[in-house]
Amino acid sequence: MKLTSVTSILLCLLFLISGCKSSGVVSQKALSQPKLSKSTITVSNLPEWVKSKPISTVYYYGKGNASLSNKDYQSVAKEEALSDIASEISVLISSNSVLHQVESNREFYETYKNTIRASTTKKIEGHELVNTWQDNNQYWALYRLSKATYVKQLEKKKALALSKALQAFTLAENQLKTAPANAYSNYCRCLEAIENYIAEDTKINYDNKNIDLANSCYAKLQSMASTLKIVLPKKVKPMRLKDATRLEGYIYTNNILFPNLPVDVFDGYKHLQILSDSEGKINIPLLKTHPNTKSIIIKPLLSLLNTTNSQFVKQINEKFIVSKFETEILPNILSLYITTKEYNLGENKTPIADS
Secondary structure (H helix, E strand, O other): OHHHHHHHHHHHHHHHHHHHHHHHHHHHHHHOOOOOOHHHOOHHHOOHHHHOOOOOOOEEEEEEEEEOOOOOHHHHHHHHHHHHHHHHOOOOOOOOOHHHHHOOOOHHHHHHHHHHHHHHHHHOOOOEEEEEEEOOOEEEEEEEEEHHHHHHHHHHHHHHHHHHHHHHHHHHHHHOOOOHHHHHHHHHHHHHHOHHHOOOOOEEEEOOEEEEHHHHHHHHHHHHHHOOEEEOOOEEOOOOOOOOOEEEEEEEEOOEEOOOOEEEEEOOOOEEEEEOOOOOEEEEEHHHOOOOOOEEEEEEOHHHHOOOOOHHHHHHHHHOOOOOEEEEEOOOOOOOOOEEOOEEOOEEOOOOEEO
């Protein structure tokens, strides 16, 4: 009986030992299994939203990714996702908009589209982080923005922009007849304030009238540029021995004197920039021109009055055709006068020759 018990115990011990060895082999194999690497990641491993961005009638979706080696990978992926959302927002051009009026090629549209995208990316509010995913190398993020929320944001921001633009427009209107240089600058500021909405109607009440603000600003700027003129003598004969010799003229826009307007003076050899005085008068010192100058070309530098940082407003200014004005410089012929006098025994006689 005792022998049987001992035998049973030994058999049990042997069984346990063999079982432990077997378990040890399995564990070692498990530890030696390779970790998931880039080579083992296939399309089937990726989440559906990484493979294909969701499409919705309710939300704008955007996804972005960044390398995990970038310490700011989450921020980089987020910025890319918001830019992706911005690209989803379509740009529709109203037939009444200033963009439609000035667009002769795709240049203005492309500038506007890029401006909108950059502005939208920076100012998107109410976006939500929907999901994230990463492998051993890349981090992915999915964001969304409610379309209804975006429309409300857009309406609010447009109202604020129109209000700011109206202030600049009102100031420009009040300055037009007395300080046209300041007026021009403020018309540019008006367009800058609403540059994100130049593809849309920008109607607002001004002086008890319903006007399209962007179109009104553009029309004022165009009018000032097209009616610009400089009244100069067509020909001038310089007296180079006199420092006071100057070419004088007056600058007008819409028949209003234009003070403080920079102009470029070109004598065929070099450029000189001067400013019209407080009365709209320009004084060009002819002694500073080249001796062989045959004519002087004067061009108003209207675009320098644009002090905005807007690329669209800059393109508008470049689009305007500003006339050049020319004055002929007649050759300067030096006249020589000889007077002779005759003396007889110290007495002064009447001159006998003047030539």
